[in-house]
Amino acid sequence: MFKALVVEKDDSGYRTSLQSIDEAQLPEGDVTIQVSWSTLNYKDGLAITGKGPVVRKFPLTPGIDMAGTVIESSHSRWKEGDKVLLNGWGVGESHSGCLAQKARVKGDWLVPLPDKFSERQAMSIGTAGYTAMLCVMALEKHGIKPTDGEILVTGANGGVGSIAIILLKKMGYTVIASTGRLEEEAHLKSLGAAGIIDRKELSEPGRPLGKERWAGVVDSVGSTTLANACSTTKYAGAIAACGLAGGADLPVTVMPFILRGITLYGIDSVMAPLERRIEAWGRLAELLDISKLESNTTEVGLEEAIAVGPQLLEGKVRGRVVVDVNR
Structure with a gap:
């Protein structure tokens, strides 16, 4: 038993x-x-x-x-x-x-x-951290470099968002964290966020094509937040979308895609092939700051x-x- x-x-x-x-x-x-x-x-x-x-x-x-x-x-x-x-x-x-x-x-x-991680540490990463790594890998393979500009991470206090911040900071990117819990600013900055924005800036309906800001985005929220992220991503930038905490709908127009050439990557962690999983866990072992993971x-x-x-x-x-x- x-x-x-x-x-x-x-x-x-x-x-x-x-x-x-x-x-x-x-x-x-x-x-x-x-x-x-x-x-x-x-x-x-x-x-x-x-x-x-x-x-x-x-x-x-x-x-x-x-x-x-x-x-x-x-x-x-x-x-x-x-x-x-x-x-x-x-x-x-x-x-x-x-x-x-x-x-x-x-x-x-x-x-x-991975040899680097204890069993407890591996679960401190879990599917959330493994998914965050898949998102970061998608932006990296798209060709986005740290010098290209800011990376937006939505749902920043959650599992995917928080680990994405740690990884992106380690790789040299400038990370802006979107959260509804502004009292967590000190914690998010300790993970590596360079700045914080209130999620209200992204959760209200916006323009079909907004001012260009983000070189790339890691989004775990979906819905209007993802639509606004698309409309404010820079020319030829990319968004890695992996969640729907804010809703499964996507009220976006084609404008960011056909006028700015942005790419929206769908990130699936559930059925990802073994080779990609092993690559992701290998990169996590290489990049993840275990001390930040514990906090x-x-x-x-x-x-x-x-x-x-x-x-x-x-x-x-x-x-x-x-x-x-x-x-």
């Missing part, structure tokens, strides 16, 4: 609780993992609260991220004792996930834990994660939350 969060839905409603699970209830897979640490992302908040159609089957253990040790494997790439991590692949949505002391998954979904991380126990879910959705959580599944 092991402990796990379980999401259930029946005639009495939707609920998440801490339960004891028999290993026989684990889903199909060719690798079984002793989970050491998990984490909470926006999608996990939706799964825990039921405020979004994330969970596709019931009952199910939420949690899209984990770091841990292989305890049983019939997969050719993995053996007992290997340190691994997992991000996405529908785990915590249609396949029971990682907010548990044990998990069983497909070996093809796993990435080796950006809060730790909770497994049952405590239930209460954090709604806080994530309300934008009340700073940076990253790691979950010690053994307490």
Whole structure:
């Protein structure tokens, strides 16, 4: 038996609780993992609260991220004792996930834990940080250089935004952070932001084509914020869009695309191929300042994660939350 969060839905409603699970209830897979640490992302908040159609089957253990040790494997790439991590692949949505002391998954979904990171540190990064790296890689491969101008990061206090700031600063870019929590200015500047703007500047409907400002953008908000980011990006600039915390709509015109030649990159971390995942985690190991990562991380126990879910959705959580599944 092991402990796990379980999401259930029946005639009495939707609920998440801490339960004891028999290993026989684990889903199909060719690798079984002793989970050491998990984490909470926006999608996990939706799964825990039921405020979004994330969970596709019931009952199910939420949690899209984990770091841990292989305890049983019939997969050719993995053996007992290997340190691994997992991000996405529908785990915590249609396949029971990682907010548990044990998990069983497909070996093809796993990435080796980089030597630089402990299991806890890897979950301080999690899908949010891995997605931030994919966004930064997209801007880099587009050819945007630090000398080209400012990079806008929206949703800056969230997991993606905060780690994007750390990475971009390390790479020499000038970062402007957009946030609704202006009281967090000192924290965001400690991560590497050169300046702060109120998210209200981007969340209200703007002009189809605004004054050029941004060489590039990392956006986790979507909706009007993303539309305004597009309309104010410089000629031949690029936006990496990875989230919809502000909404799934995109009220933008074609003008920024056909008159300024900007590029909008869609960043998917859930189904990204193994090669890209390994590249992203390698770059994270190369660039991420672990001391800044620690100041950006809060730790909770497994049952405590239930209460954090709604806080994530309300934008009340700073940076990253790691979950010690053994307490």
